[in-house]
Amino acid sequence: MARFILVGCLPGMETNETAALTDADFRALIPLNKYVRLDYFTDLHEFIRTDALVKRITTADGTEQIELATGEAIQLDRIIRIDGHLSPNYPGYDDYSCSC
Numbered sequence: 001m002a003r004f005i006l007v008g009c010l011p012g013m014e015t016n017e018t019a020a021l022t023d024a025d026f027r028a029l030i031p032l033n034k035y036v037r038l039d040y041f042t043d044l045h046e047f048i049r050t051d052a053l054v055k056r057i058t059t060a061d062g063t064e065q066i067e068l069a070t071g072e073a074i075q076l077d078r079i080i081r082i083d084g085h086l087s088p089n090y091p092g093y094d095d096y097s098c099s100c
Contacts, residue, residue, distance in 0.1 A: 021088045027076065029085045030066060032056060036083040040074050047080075054082075 021029070030036075032054055039049045053069035057076075064076040080090045087093075 021085070023076075023088055026085060026088055027057065027064070029083065030054060030057060031083055034083075038074075038082050039080040041078045041080065 035051055035053050037049070037051055038054075039047070042048060052072075055067045055069055057064060057066055058073070059065070060073065065073045066076065066079070066082075067073050076087075077089055079087050080093055081087065
C-alpha cells in the first residue's frame with residue numbers, strides 16, 4: 001500500500017510570502033563590513049556563489065556596485081541574492097534555482 005504525504009498550503013494556513021523589495025530597500029539590506037553569502041552573475045552570465053566581506057557600496061560609470069574585501073566590484077543589478085535577501089531584479093529566481 002502506497003502512502004502519500006501532502007505538502008503545501010491549505011486554506012487558512014500561513015505562508016512565508018513577503019512583499020516585493022524595491023531597489024532602495026534591497027540596497028539598504030546590504031550589510032557593510034560583514035561576511036555574507038552572495039549569488040551573482042558575471043559579465044558572461046555565469047552564476048557565482050561565494051562568501052565574501054562587503055566593504056562598501058560605490059558608484060562607477062553611473063552604476064552602483066559593491067566592493068568586496070578582495071577588491072572585486074560587483075554591479076548591484078547583477079546580484080541575485082545577498083545575505084539571504086533576493087534582489088528585486090530576479091523576483092522569480094527561487095522558482096528555478098537549486099539551493100544545494
